[in-house]
Amino acid sequence: MEVNVSKFGTLTLFTGCMASGKSALLLNRVAYLRTLGRSVAVSMHASSHRDRLHAFSRAGQQEYALRFKDPSDLLRFTRNGEILAIDEIQDLEMDFAPVLAQLFDRGFPLVAAGRDTDFRGIVFPIMDWLRARATEHTILTAVCTTCFGPATRSQRLVRGEPAHWDSSIREQGPPLETYEPRCVEHHVVPR
Numbered sequence: 001m002e003v004n005v006s007k008f009g010t011l012t013l014f015t016g017c018m019a020s021g022k023s024a025l026l027l028n029r030v031a032y033l034r035t036l037g038r039s040v041a042v043s044m045h046a047s048s049h050r051d052r053l054h055a056f057s058r059a060g061q062q063e064y065a066l067r068f069k070d071p072s073d074l075l076r077f078t079r080n081g082e083i084l085a086i087d088e089i090q091d092l093e094m095d096f097a098p099v100l101a102q103l104f105d106r107g108f109p110l111v112a113a114g115r116d117t118d119f120r121g122i123v124f125p126i127m128d129w130l131r132a133r134a135t136e137h138t139i140l141t142a143v144c145t146t147c148f149g150p151a152t153r154s155q156r157l158v159r160g161e162p163a164h165w166d167s168s169i170r171e172q173g174p175p176l177e178t179y180e181p182r183c184v185e186h187h188v189v190p191r
C-alpha cells in the first residue's frame with residue numbers, strides 16, 4: 001500500500017508503571033493499523049528485555065521485535081514507509097530525540113509505549129520529551145500489590161527488598177532484580 005504521509009507526523013504514546021497494560025495497547029494499535037493495510041515495524045532497543053525476543057504484554061500478546069542500537073537504525077526501519085512502533089521506549093537515551101523529531105517532521109506516524117518514571121519515581125528524560133510531543137497520550141495505571149489501589153510507580157526489589165536510591169537507573173533484570181506496581185504510598189526507595 002502506498003503510504004499517505006501527512007504534513008506532520010503523529011505520536012501515539014501509551015505510558016504507565018509496570019504491568020499497566022501499555023504494551024498490550026501498543027500491540028492492539030499495531031494490529032488495528034495492519035487491518036487498515038498499514039505496514040508496521042515493531043521494535044525495541046537492544047538493551048530492553050535482553051532475555052526475550054518479543055515485545056509482549058502480560059495479557060498474552062507478543063510479537064517479534066526488531067532490535068536497534070543507534071538512532072540511525074530507526075531511519076533504516078522507516079525507509080520503506082513503515083509505521084514505527086517502539087515498546088519500552090523509556091530505554092532510549094536523549095541522543096534518540098533528534099532522529100525521532102526528524103521522523104515526526106517528515107510526517108511519519110510513531111506508536112510508542114513506555115514506563116514514564118524510573119524505579120525512584122523520577123521521569124525518564126526521553127519520556128518527558130515524548131509527552132510534550134505526543135499527539136495522543138494514554139496514561140495507564142496498574143494495581144498496587146500492597147493495597148490493590150491504583151499504582152503509578154514501579155517498585156524495584158533486589159532479593160525481595162526495596163532497591164536503594166543510589167542503585168543503577170537502568171534495569172539489571174531478573175533473577176535478583178524484580179519489579180512490582182505500587183501506589184505512591186507503598187512505593188519505597190531507601191536513601
Ligand SMILES: [Zn+2]
Pocket residue numbers: 144145146147148149182183184185186
Ligand atoms: Zn498501595
